[in-house]
Amino acid sequence: MAAVQRLLRAAASGGAATAAARRRVASLAPEEVPAAAKGFPFAAEERMRRRPAAERNVQWVFLGCPGVGKGTYASRLSRLLGVPHIATGDLVRDELASTGALAAQLAEIVNQGKLVSDEIIINLLSKRLKKGEDQGESGFILDGFPRTVKQAEILDGVTEIDMVVNLKLREDVLVEKCLGRRICSQCGKNFNLACIDVKGENGLPAIYMAPLLPPNNCMSKMVTRADDTEEVVRNRLQIYNDMSQPVEDFYREQGKLLEFDLPGGIPESWPKLIHVLNLEDQEDLKLAAA
Numbered sequence: 151m152a153a154v155q156r157l158l159r160a161a162a163s164g165g166a167a168t169a170a171a172r173r174r175v176a177s178l179a180p181e182e183v184p185a186a187a188k189g190f191p192f193a194a195e196e197r198m199r200r201r202p203a204a205e206r207n208v209q210w211v212f213l214g215c216p217g218v219g220k221g222t223y224a225s226r227l228s229r230l231l232g233v234p235h236i237a238t239g240d241l242v243r244d245e246l247a248s249t250g251a252l253a254a255q256l257a258e259i260v261n262q263g264k265l266v267s268d269e270i271i272i273n274l275l276s277k278r279l280k281k282g283e284d285q286g287e288s289g290f291i292l293d294g295f296p297r298t299v300k301q302a303e304i305l306d307g308v309t310e311i312d313m314v315v316n317l318k319l320r321e322d323v324l325v326e327k328c329l330g331r332r333i334c335s336q337c338g339k340n341f342n343l344a345c346i347d348v349k350g351e352n353g354l355p356a357i358y359m360a361p362l363l364p365p366n367n368c369m370s371k372m373v374t375r376a377d378d379t380e381e382v383v384r385n386r387l388q389i390y391n392d393m394s395q396p397v398e399d400f401y402r403e404q405g406k407l408l409e410f411d412l413p414g415g416i417p418e419s420w421p422k423l424i425h426v427l428n429l430e431d432q433e434d435l436k437l438a439a440a
């Protein structure tokens with residue numbers, strides 16, 4: 151059964167009430183499933199589809215506040231591991247850029263820094279997963295999803311998450327990074343004009359992050375995201391603390407959370423991240439093949 155249908159049906163079923171029961175069913179032996187699955191019309195299919203991690207590509211989640219760099223590190227890792235990087239923020243922005251009926255409704259929510267409804271985000275993610283399935287994709291690195299405990303429970307009910315990487319950075323740096331963020335309106339690449347150079351104070355570490363400047367041909371096409379104004383960024387950080395930090399606890403309790411304090415910009419952080427993820431050999435192979 152397609153991931154898209156599983157996700158939609160799980161969302162419709164309410165997630166929180168059924169996730170624990172689904173997990174119970176998922177841990178049963180196949181012959182036990184039909185009886186136990188009574189009342190859970192899709193539980194048997196879920197039991198069958200939970201392939202052991204060794205037989206499929208990684209299924210990871212990236213968590214972290216707005217501006218922390220989830221997109222940057224998730225997309226680098228997805229290239230290294232050969233799995234799709236699926237960012238729900240990108241799915242929302244693609245929808246915003248379309249002429250679909252949803253665009254106006256989404257613009258109002260996103261431009262205030264609020265979260266879009268679970269129903270809308272799950273619909274967008276389902277469509278993206280369906281497209282990937284049709285193209286033979288396997289595994290994923292999710293960025294920006296789940297952002298609420300309800301979303302985490304729904305995801306937990308429909309697939310296995312192997313690991314959750316929680317990227318962390320000082321809040322004053324996060325605001326500066328969001329305000330320095332620019333996107334090339336032509337090639338879609340992300341850059342950052344901010345030069346972060348803050349001293350260590352009140353127990354917070356010193357951080358230096360060089361700007362990530364665009365090449366000459368992108369320079370004149372730089373645009374700023376409408377939700378990267380200071381007021382909206384602060385609102386998004388507040389919403390992250392209220393709605394998304396509990397998601398960290400959700401995965402911490404499952405023993406899947408890997409905390410990673412960013413030591414600086416990409417040159418300092420990438421090698422350390424690769425090291426803690428035990429992927430140094432993988433990167434050596436990739437570099438050797440290049």
Ligand SMILES: Nc1ncnc2c1ncn2[C@@H]1O[C@H](COP(=O)(O)OP(=O)(O)O)[C@@H](O)[C@H]1O
Binds near residue numbers: 266
């Ligand atoms: N999982 C989600 N649930 C609800 N809203 C989401 C989700 N993912 C993205 N969005 C919406 O898209 C916006 C942009 O997302 P994203 O690019 O991930 O931003 P950020 O830089 O804040 O991490 C969010 O502020 C929110 O309105």
